Amino acid sequence: MVRSELVTGVSAISINNCKLLDFSRFSDARGALTPIEGGTDAPFDIKRIYYIYDVPNGASRAGHGHRELQQVLIAINGSFDVHVDDGSERKVFHLDRPHLGLYVAPMIWREIHLFSLGAVCVSLASAHYDESDYFRRYEDFQNAVGESS
Template sequence: MKNMNPKIIELPKILDKRGNLSFFEYPQQLPFQIARTYWIYDVPGGEVRGSHAFKNQDEFIVALSGSFDVVLHDGENEIKYSLNRSYYGLYIPKMFWRRVENFSTNSLALVVSSTLYDVNDYIRNFEEFKRMKNAN
């Protein structure tokens, strides 16, 4: 598989005076089939989530409500994505260090993953991540 990079994916937006609707599907919007879905909510002020990378898992993150920042590191460079609209999300391929921070009050982060939960897929030490990433 070719090397993928993180990217913002704009989702379809169906406008309706009764309320708008957005969705995502594989393969039209997502570059992977969904194996797991989870959400992050009620994050206390100043807390940071994530702070890890995955060896094999790809993710797609949407701010369903509120806002937060996703900070990604590729082993050499860091880039911040601010998510604050429910009609776009951030695709994060495997082997990118991520931390999620700056959660607004009542924010809701929806995360879909390409794999089932596997504790052995996590890289939780940043220096180990950099060594693994730069060895490729």
Template sequence: MQLYVKNSSIITLPKIKDNRDGNLIIANSLKEIPFEIKRVYYINQLENSVSVRGKHAHKECEQVIFCINGSFLLGLDDGTTQQKILMNQDNVGVLLGKMLWHTMEDFSPGCVLLVLASDYYDESDYIRDYEEFIKLSAKT
């Protein structure tokens, strides 16, 4: 997997496999995750496979998104370059940096997304209008 958009990178977590007893996947703040984790959330029971989630960017908050079960398509847009990535490895995530528009779609049955965030929820940090995002991203 290779990323072409700005403000993003691949994050690979250590995965300890024990065929009889499952897998242990570890995420440490300020080590594998390049920020202090202040919020953790997950999205599941995505019964409507045609749903599109996300559809926003953050001014300051950074996040790392993982697909810990199933698969989905992650859309990234830095204001200039767009890219879609199939997320289907439980220990490989994508850093969603500042000013990076993102969408999630095409969810498989049983899909579970896990997100680690650098800050607490703050609605004023969200850019939910794509045209506003394009204007703001041109200034950075």
């Protein structure tokens, strides 16, 4: 179960703000179910959901950062690696179970690599799409992180 402490201190830019979330799961002979509620299971109200799929072998996704957006990334099917970077440290999370999500805090550069065949990445986002929230160039991200220090 996710708790609000994940968003406490989010203003401090650190990959340590990125955490694996283990969502509840219910299984029986009919299959499995994982509920996710904004503000309870995800540490923010969910404003947007999108998914990435049919990624060609060897392709990467993301390659950007956000000023304020928070996300939870989930491997609904298959697997992939999420590389997070706070401008000085990097870390890799392997996602391969639909009941696990990766919380990605604001001011974190993220790249998604090594998609397995049939992988589906779902993103739960804290805000509607806003191009002005994005860092599209790593250099711009690094400059903003440096200004925040």
